Amino acid sequence: MESEKMATEITPKGYVNFFEESHGLKSWIFTHDHKRIALLYFYGVVGFFLMGVVLGLLMKFEMITPGETIMKPQTYNSLFTLHGVIMVFLFIIPAVPAIFGNFFLPILIGADDVAFPKLNLLSWYLYVIGGIMALSTLILGDGPPDTGWTFYAPYSVKTGTNVIMAVMAAFVLGFSSILTGLNFIVTMHRMRAPGMDWMKMPLFPWALYATSWVQVLATPIIGITLLMVVAERVLGVGFFDPSIGGDPVLYQHLFWIYSHPAVYIMILPAMGLISEMIPVFVKKSIFGYKAIVYSSLAIAFVGYFVWGHHMFTSGMSGQARVVFSILTFLVAIPSGVKVFNWVATMFKGSIDLQTPLLYCMAFIFLFMIGGFTGLVVGALSADVHVHDTYFVVAHFHYVMFGGTGFAFIGALHYWYPKMFGRMYNKKVANIGFGVLFTGFNILYFPMFILGIQGMPRRYYDYLPEYSTWHKVSTMGSWVVAIGLIIIIANLVKAYRKGEPATGNVWGGITLEWETKSPPPLLNFDKPPTVTHGPYDYSILNK
Amino acid sequence: MNTNASNFVEQVDLAFYVIIGISLILLIGVTAVMIYFVVRYNKKKNPTATQIEGNNKLELIWTIIPTILVLIMFYYGWVGYEPMRNVPDDAIEVKAIGRMWSWTFEYDNGLKSDKLIVPLNKAVKLNLVSMDVNHALYIPAFRIKEDVVPGRNNFMWFEAQKLGSYDIFCAEYCGQRHAYMITKCDVIPVEEYNSWYAEGAQALANPSDDPVEAGYNTIKANGCIACHSTDGTKLVGPSFKGIFGTQRVVVTGDEERTVTVDEAYIINSIKHPNDDVVKDYMKGLMPGYDGQISDEDMDKIVFYIKSLGE
Structure with missing residues (x-):
């Protein structure tokens, strides 16, 4: 308790935080400090995210009218491919683990760094190299890839565009992801502070633990699959193209054996963030701690066995479709358990409705819409109708952007004062939230309607009967852009002019709030000892 | 949306109604409860939180009831889908x-x-x-x-x-x-x-007496006009208009050469489109039609392209 009191005071003069410890470019690009590596990721990930946003806005603008608006079909096809590759491999997979995981996992478990700091830096370099490779397709080779981020064979084998560079980029990024996962697993096994049993570990580390196993075990499959595409293109080895003896459906199996678990790499850490934030603003123990832990592990495990639901119309055997459908419905249950536990946590709390909690509530609402529409596409007959339509596009944007995206921005508002030692303007932050939430729904909800009406995805052009909702959706994209600008401007301004933040701005009791803002190089002045559960807010009343 | 345009519409739409219906009730219910909690237990009204660690009975309830609900959803999805895989013998x-x-x-x-x-x-x-x-x-x-x-x-x-x-x-x-x-x-x-x-x-x-019409019907039936226009518009492939007898630069392997668009060139380009790709067009997009189009139809196509002028 004493250290807590200390930390709530404004940081004393002469205190050196991890920013001030050393200076210059070299001190950053050769750093072994997990916090600095997290920030390196932060700038990279946000940069790529903004690129993905711009590509998305251009796509939506093209869609405002049928026929050509601002670009040709080939350009549009490359745009949605790059939008997907950037958002999936360069934003949403690394965003939460590589930024918040790197920065806060060691602090949350009371460690001074991750288990393998050098490996951590290597992961970042692989991330940057993969990112540059993906972007290089814009200027090198015969044009950016036009296959969709899924690189479905045999089209990806036949097209003349620069597919090889793009899949090699995804291959390299895969290693970045594997190494991060490996690092986190070892860190959690070996470096928890004295007194922190597994069942006293906060829920964000738990979510990262489940995620890391998926990263380590599933990612190699996409690696080898993408190499097979390269081998087929370069050497003519017939894996997937039937004209040289391959099987296109084999590609889809291999691709989704990774890419479905990857969906959980994207959402599980975000769920961990929500579990971390809600108790702080409710001042109450999380409801059903163990249920949330086990549901994370269950999602990660069952998530391996549902990939076939991406292929209900591929010509897979009827029995396989039935089995994959049942398993898909079952994987929804642990997600539901989490939602019920989050809401129950608010019961009889003492709720302080700050910006991060608004994001948590938006997450729960949008994630439910994403989840429920996931049940629609998990049902065999309904999926046959809406598979590969805008319905699916809306569904995964609700889960990925409405879920992980909102959790990411919420966590940024939650930990911003800890990371940068300054507080943003809360009123502007709430306005930014409101605009983003409104714009998000105007942008993506019409896509559900378009999908049910039968509008296929990845269409450069459309029949006139689909015009209305396409127009509405495009206008929503502008509102989203305005929301993002408000949010970013507010945070950038805070970085330069914000009020200095105290060590414990929200009155949290997890370990990051026991150290100063921003933390010192080794995170704590003296190694912490854990005496209470991560959300045992009864200590406040003692 | 239910038009009954096919025998599957009713069952498929029923699956949508069941799943979306159950989902809407849960979505509205959970959201309303969440908003109610935030208002009711605001820190001004409720300065001290009551610590509750959890409740195993509740955990069980909200595991079992959703399990039943999703199995109902699965059932409706399956019932609508099953007949799609069983084709009647007289189809x-x-x-x-x-x-x-x-x-x-x-x-x-x-x-x-x-x-x-x-x-x-x-x-x-x-x-x-x-x-x-x-x-x-x-x-x-x-x-x-x-x-x-x-x-x-x-x-x-x-x-x-x-x-x-x-x-x-x-x-x-x-x-x-x-x-x-x-x-x-x-x-x-x-x-x-x-x-x-x-x-x-x-x-x-008894094919059409008009060979131009017969030729047009042949290229239409084989899907040629999806990529090759007949009016000079540049689509994915070169237009058929006015090419016959002209000189074109093509890429053969890695080398550029000039060929005359004659009967032999047209037929080979239909059978093996990637042999000689006209410059500035993409290789690998067109499937080869070797064995797909009869010699007779080939002649009709050649005649038609000729008819589009030089």
């Missing part, structure tokens, strides 16, 4: 051929059409054939879709229950003109269908 079989970026429907008597013509209230089975990459045949009004995968014999079937003309889309991304790989399914009365079918057979036996 009319039509070969649906997908290629970048057009459809051809081939009937038992050899009749080829770029539209799918089907009789009312008769089961129709589509045998799905792709000549190049993955496509998916999607008829939204009928609630059916199945991928058209090269090297595989996928199928789908339906019974149209309402006269009309319905959109057919390609739903699996297949390249540059994916969005234009669309056509119609015309549902016509049985008598009309029978006479169309018989007339078609007759027309095949």
